[in-house]
Amino acid sequence: MEKIRTAIAKARAERDATGAGILAPRKTAPERTTVPDTVGANWAALPIATFDTDLMRRNRIVSFIRGPESASIDMMRTRIMQQMRDNNWRRLAITSPTAACGKSTIALNLAVSLTRQRDIRSLLLELDLRRPSLARMIGINPRPVDFTEVLRGKASFAESAACFEGNLAVGSNSNKTRDTSELLSSAGVTDVLATIEADYQPDITIFDMPPMLAADDMMAFAAKVDCVLIIAVAEQTTTKEVDICEQELARQTNVMGVVLNECRYMGREANYGYYS
Secondary structure, eight states: OHHHHHHHHHHHHHHHHHTTTSOOOOOOOOOOOOOOOHHHHHHHTSOEEOOOHHHHHHTTOGGGSOSGGGHHHHHHHHHHHHHHHHHTOOEEEEEOSSSSSOHHHHHHHHHHHHHTSTTOOEEEEEOOOSSOOHHHHTTOOSOSSOHHHHHTTSSOHHHHOEEETTTEEEEOOSSOOSSHHHHHTSHHHHHHHHHHHHHHOOSEEEEEOOOTTTOSHHHHHGGGSSEEEEEEETTTSOHHHHHHHHHHHHTTSEEEEEEEESOSOOOTTOSSEEEO
């Protein structure tokens, strides 16, 4: 027993002499670095707006409430999103051959329908600068800062936009604008749109454009989008007008298809006219 005690004492002495008995500091897990959700913060900072149910109904925004009336818009939404994902497209322009075809109504219906898909963030940007209507249609008129000022680089998107349902941001205008085709074709607008997309990273950006045959605005902007949807009106828009639009747009971008609006002779199986 004495020999064992002596051996232990000797071992302790040797350990103390070499410093082996000093406990090393405890290693702690490195602190987690939290990556800030800058995009989420940008969305959260946008001014919040709410849909006025009565106003939406008066302006025929039927996609506001899911039901039989919204079914055709939801079907169009799904087809559009499928085609855009398949082609890796993110920018969709909506135009028409002439005025009074309902393009702004359909653009807004599409955007509102997308709000019900919570994992999708959408932008609806008004580029029909000669005859703006979106702010009036959704009850956010007058705007504190027109979206045109954002396009000119004089204001930020957050100063102009209104956010609905947390995943739809609308950039609209209260005032008419001149020199629109020059503005839309400018390099400055290209940079502004790139900045907005970098800050908010939308899954889809919808551009409400002027009528194709009314001015050169659509042609001035066409190269900046991935695809275009043409809105035609039954018993008003001619086949020749649609053909002209398709041929002119196809030289600069992709023509996704044509929506036939206000058609009274569709069967039950087809809630809207759409073809590629």
